[in-house]
Amino acid sequence: MPATAPGRTVLDGRDIARAMTRISHEILERNKGATDLILLGLHTRGVPLARRIADGIAGVEGVPVAVGELDVTMYRDDLRSQPTRRAHKTQLPAGGIDGKVVVLVDDVLFSGRTIRAALDALADLGRPAAVRLAVLVDRGHRELPIRADHVGKNLPSARSERVSVRLAEVDGTDEVTIS
Amino acid sequence: MRHLLSVDDLSVDQVEAIFETAAEMHDVQHRDVKKLPALRGRTVVNMFFEDSTRTRSSFEIAGKWLSADVINISAKGSSASKGESLRDTVLTVCAMGVDGLVVRHPASGSARQVSEWVDAAVVNAGDGTHEHPTQALLDAYTLQRRLGSLEGRHVAIVGDLTHSRVFRSNVLCLTKLGARVTVVAPPTLMPAGVAAWSAAAGFETSYDLDAVLPHADAVMMLRVQRERMSGAFFPSAREYTVGYGLTRDRLRLLRPDVPICHPGPMNRGLEIAADAADAAQSAVLEQVSSGLAVRMSVLYHLLAGEEA
Numbered sequence: 383m384p385a386t387a388p389g390r391t392v393l394d395g396r397d398i399a400r401a402m403t404r405i406s407h408e409i410l411e412r413n414k415g416a417t418d419l420i421l422l423g424l425h426t427r428g429v430p431l432a433r434r435i436a437d438g439i440a441g442v443e444g445v446p447v448a449v450g451e452l453d454v455t456m457y458r459d460d461l462r463s464q465p466t467r468r469a470h471k472t473q474l475p476a477g478g479i480d481g482k483v484v485v486l487v488d489d490v491l492f493s494g495r496t497i498r499a500a501l502d503a504l505a506d507l508g509r510p511a512a513v514r515l516a517v518l519v520d521r522g523h524r525e526l527p528i529r530a531d532h533v534g535k536n537l538p539s540a541r542s543e544r545v546s547v548r549l550a551e552v553d554g555t556d557e558v559t560i561s
Numbered sequence: 562m563r564h565l566l567s568v569d570d571l572s573v574d575q576v577e578a579i580f581e582t583a584a585e586m587h588d589v590q591h592r593d594v595k596k597l598p599a600l601r602g603r604t605v606v607n608m609f610f611e612d613s614t615r616t617r618s619s620f621e622i623a624g625k626w627l628s629a630d631v632i633n634i635s636a637k638g639s640s641a642s643k644g645e646s647l648r649d650t651v652l653t654v655c656a657m658g659v660d661g662l663v664v665r666h667p668a669s670g671s672a673r674q675v676s677e678w679v680d681a682a683v684v685n686a687g688d689g690t691h692e693h694p695t696q697a698l699l700d701a702y703t704l705q706r707r708l709g710s711l712e713g714r715h716v717a718i719v720g721d722l723t724h725s726r727v728f729r730s731n732v733l734c735l736t737k738l739g740a741r742v743t744v745v746a747p748p749t750l751m752p753a754g755v756a757a758w759s760a761a762a763g764f765e766t767s768y769d770l771d772a773v774l775p776h777a778d779a780v781m782m783l784r785v786q787r788e789r790m791s792g793a794f795f796p797s798a799r800e801y802t803v804g805y806g807l808t809r810d811r812l813r814l815l816r817p818d819v820p821i822c823h824p825g826p827m828n829r830g831l832e833i834a835a836d837a838a839d840a841a842q843s844a845v846l847e848q849v850s851s852g853l854a855v856r857m858s859v860l861y862h863l864l865a866g867e868e869a
Binding site: 453455456457461462463464465466467468469470471472502506507508 | 562578581582584585586588592593594596597598599627861862865866867
């Protein structure tokens with residue numbers, strides 16, 4: 383049974399669904415179709431979001447889109463300042479990422495440090511033709527020169543506030559809250 | 562996790578965390594760029610006061626693939642051969658600002674002793690006839706990948722138990738993970754006091770390999786360690802093989818899906834026949850590649866997080 387998160391709900395399940403549908407269309411439009419496209423979800427909640435976008439694109443184009451998952455734990459710049467983090471699975475579609483358009487998918491864009499780590503991880507895995515970024519929520523406060531290409535919702539927030547994304551696949555329900 | 566000195570110090574959760582990370586590290590072996598930046602700027606020293614090929618090179622590659630700087634020091638060619646004490650050698654090396662120390666030494670208990678002298682994280686890579694925890698972890702990891710789970714599975718450990726640190730660490734690790742263990746050896750190579758230990762730790766002993774093999778879910782052959790034998794433990798190599806070697810004939814007693822492990826180096830024709838070592842069910846080379854992944858995971862868990 384999904385526990386309720388504290389704070390104010392800024393996106394409910396239907397908002398999230400609409401945002402993901404729009405992002406699916408944006409990606410298709412930008413890429414002029416679904417060829418050579420790879421959706422790479424960042425652990426933990428980027429992975430189900432990438433699958434949802436893939437389903438959305440498949441629904442429009444009628445062709446399956448390659449989906450993978452990327453774990454950036456080993457590439458983080460804050461390993462030394464936290465208790466040892468557990469690594470997750472990195473799984474690329476068969477054929478790898480060389481020459482493909484990789485769309486990184488994550489739930490929240492904040493400091494940009496996770497994306498920096500993801501770009502480093504990608505460089506060790508191959509050479510994509512282009513890398514783009516899709517996020518459900520952009521809450522600002524970037525610490526690096528990184529921006530998203532596709533944003534579900536821009537959510538102005540104070541640095542001290544907490545933005546929580548909960549997804550059915552992981553948490554049993556779909557919502558974004560701020561507290 | 563501050564040091565890795567004995568399997569006994571690890572909880573089941575910690576073992577599972579090490580395996581989980583190892584599974585991710587395993588994939589790096591198949592990449593073009595075999596490098597993760599997790600231990601960038603960290604220094605690991607391999608101090609080997611005893612001969613080793615696979616353990617030392619495995620730790621060296623593991624450290625390098627995690628981007629640590631790795632230095633090897635062996636007894637031959639170091640100040641230890643000029644009569645420097647272990648403590649002085651260790652303190653000297655650590656004075657250079659070392660983060661991790663991988664120690665192999667012929668004295669049992671030496672790794673724990675070293676850990677009391679230094680701030681660096683210490684990994685026991687074999688101390689005398691006491692323990693070899695990363696070997697036990699990699700064996701259990703290999704078997705878990707082959708068998709799915711170790712819970713309730715029957716593992717036979719066969720050979721020179723008296724001189725084997727691998728046996729000691731493996732019994733601790735396998736029983737911790739729920740496996741049923743039977744150790745098999747000639748009476749002269751069964752360690753003193755094994756009856757009391759097996760009763761306390763819940764494993765079985767046997768002198769009859771032929772009776773054990775048909776019921777085994779995995780078999781682990783240990784090396785006959787002639788270099789540690791001062792007396793005559795068996796009349797001849799031939800006699801050892803007849804009684805306790807995994808020969809071509811004995812191979813037929815095993816189900817064809819039963820993994821055969823050997824920590825290496827193998828004495829082919831003594832404790833293991835070529836037919837068994839090279840059989841399709843042999844896991845010997847898998848142990849080597851798993852060993853690398855497990856050692857990367859151990860170094861990661863010891864050195865990547867914040868100071869404890």
